[in-house]
Amino acid sequence: MYNIKTPEKFIMASWLKWVLRILAGLIVLIIILLVGVTLYINTHKARVVALINTELNKNLDGSLAIGDLSPSFFRSFPGVSLTLKNVLIRDRKWTQHHHTLLDAKDFDVSVNTAALLRGTISINHIDINDAAIDLYTDTSGYSNTSVFKKSKDNKPKDPKDKSSTSAELGHFNLKNVKLTINNEHAKKLFKFDVNELRGGMNFPDSGWNAKVHMKVMARSLAFKLEHGSFIKDKLVEGDLVAGYNETSKKISVKSGNLGIGGDPFTLSALFTPANNSMNFAFHLTANQILWRSASSLVSANITKTLYKFNLDKPIDITAKIEGNFGGGDPLLYITATVKNNTLTIPGAVINNCNFNGVFTNNYIKGKELGDENSIINLVKFTGSYSHLPFVFDTLNIINLVKPIAVGAFKSSFPLTNLNYMFAKVARFDAGTGSMNMRFKADIIDLRLNKPFIAGDVIVKNAGVTYLPKNLNIKNTSVSLHFVQGTLIMDNIRIQSGKSVVTMSGRANNLMNLYYNEPEKILVNWEINSPQIHLGEFLGFLNRRKTTPVKGSSNSNNGNLVDKITNVINKSHVDLHMQVANVFYNKFLATNAKANLLLSEDGIEIKDIGLKTAGGTLAIRGRIVQDYTSNRFDVSTVINHVSIHDFFYAFDNFGLTAPTYQNLKGLLSAKAQLAGTFNGHGGILSKSLNGMVVLNLKNGALVNFNPLKTAGKIAFPFRNLNNIEIPNLDANFDIKGDMVTIKPMQITSSVINADVAGVYGINRGTDIALDIPLRNPKNDTTITDKEELKKKRYKGIVLHLAAKDDGTGKVKIGFNKDRKKD
Structure with missing residues (x-):
């Protein structure tokens, strides 16, 4: 059975063929035109480049120069690719500051032709290689970005005006790009070496979002030049997810694997337009990062202080950095969690260290951000210093310019732990x-x-x-x-x-x-x-x-x-x-x-x-201590002490004779003595110097062998065992082991004697003794002093000498050297 077409169907098929033929023809025509344009540009490149440069410079307050361009239709079909070489953008004041806004050796752009027909510039990809971008602002606030601000028509743009096209970017790739943001007016300097920055974008109705992989060397991130740079010379590498909301005008950036200087971080950032500039807020988190690594990420003014401290084990930190790219110090809020660590500080090591730390440069709200408004707050700070455990409920260091430490601590410990310190x-x-102490310093x-x-x-x-x-x-x-x-x-x-x-x-x-x-x-x-x-x-x-x-x-x-x-x-x-x-x-x-x-x-x-000893003793003077000796110089007053007990108490003051066993009576004396102590509280031999003035009342010399020996010959019938001395005044000079006896009279119950000379404690004794032979016992009834004086020397007087024989022994003989009266 034959299939016979109706006229309507025949007309429809014929119309469709013509439409398809027309569209095909138009497409072929467009292709021919694009190919023709491409061929024309390639064959008339110099002229086209000159024309483009002229047209672009009409709308610039400066100059733009393109060294070469190469369009390609087939390389990115159905898009059109354009390669620009040696692109230079400079503002009109370049000869004064010499900061070139853009110097790109290789700039590739691919545009979607189908989107162009819809009135949208859809950039399939942009590749920038071997470029330098330098955004410069001088001290007066002038910026080289003014190159784009030339316009004679200052009327505000009608938001309902649809004549302009929108732009969309698909993929981008930057390699070997140096980016500099140098704001001398705000004293900021940001410099980055972009080794690689690649990603893709899409454009929903709410704005745009993007996925980016970056590998950037941060050369400078100085929010205030005199303080130095954050993350200076640190490699920043990782994957980012970014998004822009058309309603809020905010840009958000997040990363879960951002490497900074080789240490892993998580990042959350937000950028908000404000007053012709941009506010920023960074939130960084790092788990188990070494102190030195974390300290190297902040600005030099903080790093130089942090480097004087150290923690042996990694710590957990978070950092909030908020500010405006237009000027001023950013707000810093940095926290650290330290557990079971070893802290080294100047002059000390803290073991078993634990604390939660906070640093911020906004200690007093409303005051200018900066070091003078900074605080380091350590909470629940525990540790052990040289085996002494301690607890700080809180420890604050306020104002890094003129720092003040404020805190309170407690400590309890066995004293044996102090042996490590002392x-x-x-x-x-x-x-x-x-210890329970509070301090401020x-x-x-x-x-x-x-x-x-x-x-x-x-x-x-x-x-x-x-x-x-x-x-x-x-x-x-x-x-x-x-x-x-x-x-x-x-x-x-x-x-x-x-x-x-x-x-x-x-x-x-x-x-x-x-x-x-x-x-x-x-x-x-x-x-x-x-x-x-x-x-x-x-x-x-x-x-x-x-x-x-x-x-x-x-x-x-x-x-x-x-x-x-x-x-x-x-x-x-x-x-x-x-x-x-x-x-x-x-x-x-x-x-x-x-x-x-x-x-x-x-x-x-x-x-x-x-x-x-039944009396009193008073002493004044001083003991001088140094690294070679302990010298003393004292004055002493003795009143009515028992001479027996006194000599006994002081071991006879170093004398071998007479001793306390030979002495009785009440002693009063004044002495000015200097000498040297040994390490046991005794007096070094030959070190004693000075003078002694003494008075002895109701005294007695008991069993004093030197006198008994001499008396056996001269006074065989007198009692020499107990020689009573009613009163004796004596004056001695002491020099080392030599005692000079100044002339004195001994009046006793057995014998009278005049004594003078030198007594050598070890050797060198030379004492003159003038001894009347008459028995003084016969004079006890005489009360007249003058009469007693006359009778003292009546009769025979022996002139004896007690001398050292050279061996230390004392021998008594007649005093041949006596000067006659």
């Missing part, structure tokens, strides 16, 4: 310590200076050896209170052996003087004791050590310990003592009172008064 000064073997060269301190230090049941003086104390308790710059010390109990001392004291303006003038520190002590055994404190008479005691090798402890040792040595201590009983070897004193001033030079004895 190994050169003290050795602790018992006790506990606790300037920071100079990253160290606390002249801090204001308030709080308490409590020490209980301490056992310690003070090494420089070899002084041992035990069962010691101390309470220290810092109040408005004054150190108040109370509830102090010190025990050394059998000695027990309770103390209280204060030091005014302590912390100020501690740092600047430790030699002006004056500590006032009130000391009471039921009994003191001086032998347990002889360490105070030891000379200073020339080398420190070997201790911890931790150099970080040395600065603090050396400072404390220096302050102890240089400060002054004003002691006011009351002691019920004082013991030293055989010496016993009661009701002792002393006022002493201890300083770096030694001990000034302002006043010592005590009761001993």
Whole structure:
């Protein structure tokens, strides 16, 4: 059966053929025209380039130059590709500042021809290679982007005007592009070496979004040139997702794998137009980044400070950076979480360190952003310094230009832990310590200076050896209170052996003087004791050590310990003592009172008064301590002491004869003596110099062998075992081991004698003795002094000499060298 077409169907098929033929013809015509244009441009390139340059420069306030162009129809069909070579854009003031806005060696653009027919410029891709973009603003605010602002028609554009075409970008690729944003007016400099920047965009009704891969070297990200650059010379590489909202006019950027300087970050950023510029807000997060790496990402003014610190293990940080590209410092808000780390700070190492830290340059809201308005806030800061655990509830460092540290901390520890810190000064073997302190201090060269301190230090049941003086104390308790710059010390109990001392004291303006003038520190002590055994404190008479005691090798402890040792040595201590009983070897004193001033030079004895041997003893003078000896220079007043007990207490003052066993009576004396102590509190041989004036009442010389030996020949019938001396005045000069006996008269029950000469403690004795032979017992009834004087020398007088025989033995003979009257 035949299929016969109806006229309507035939007409429709015929019409369709003609339409298709016409469209095909138009397409062929367009292709021929495009190919023709391409061929024409390629054959008349110089003319076309010159024409394009002329036309483009009509709308520029400067110059645009294209060195070469190469159109291609077939390479991106159905699009049209255009390759531009050596493109230069310069503003009219280029000869003054020499900043070229665009210098591109290779610029490829591919445009969708079908979109052109719809009135839209749809750019399939843009490739820019080997280019430099330099956006420059001078100090007056003039920018080289003004090259695009030439227009004689200043009427505002009608938003309903549809005559212009919209532009869309598909793919882009930048390689080896240097981007510089140099704003001298706002003192900002952004420089980037774009090794690679590629991505694609799409355009929904709400705006646009894009996916980008970037590999950029950040040469400068300086929001304020004098402070330096963020992420300077750091490679930034990763994938970004960006979007623009047409309604809010905001651009958002996010990345989950952004590498900055080799460390992984997550990024969230927002850009908002504002006042002919752009606000920005960056939120960066990095988990487990090293301190040094994180510190190198901020500006130089912050980095140089952060580099003086270190944390051994990685930390977690977040950073919020908000500001405006037009000017001013950005707002910084940086947090860090530190757990079980080791913190190194100038002069110390903090172990087991934990804290949550915040840094911001907006400490006082409304004040200008910057270092002067910065704060570092450490919350729940715990750690251990040289084995001393501590807790800071809060620690703030305010104002990085003139930093001030403010904080409060607590610490409790066994005192044995102090051995790691004070190994050169003290050795602790018992006790506990606790601190509860608040402080505020300037920071100079990253160290606390002249801090204001308030709080308490409590020490209980301490056992310690003070090494420089070899002084041992035990069962010691101390309470220290810092109040408005004054150190108040109370509830102090010190025990050394059998000695027990309770103390209280204060030091005014302590912390100020501690740092600047430790030699002006004056500590006032009130000391009471039921009994003191001086032998347990002889360490105070030891000379200073020339080398420190070997201790911890931790150099970080040395600065603090050396400072404390220096302050102890240089400060002054004003002691006011009351002691019920004082013991030293055989010496016993009661009701002792002393006022002493201890300083770096030694001990000034302002006043010592005590009761001993039935009388009183008063001492004034000083003990000078240095690294070679401990010299003393004292004046002593003795009133009515038992000479027997007194010589017994002081081991006969180094004399071998007479001894306390040979002496009786009540002694009063004045002495001015200087000498040198040994390390055991004794007097070095031959070091004693001075003078002694004494008076002996109701005295007696008992069993004194030198006189008994001489008396056996001269006075065989007199009692030489107990020679009574009613009154004796004597005057001695002492020089080393030689005692000069100034002429004195001995009037006794057995014999009278005139004595003068030198007594050598070891050797060198040469004493002249004038001894009347008459028995003074016959004169006991005479009361007239003149008559007694006449009868003293009546009869035979022996002129003897007691001399050293050269071996240290004393021999008595007639004084052949005596000068006759």
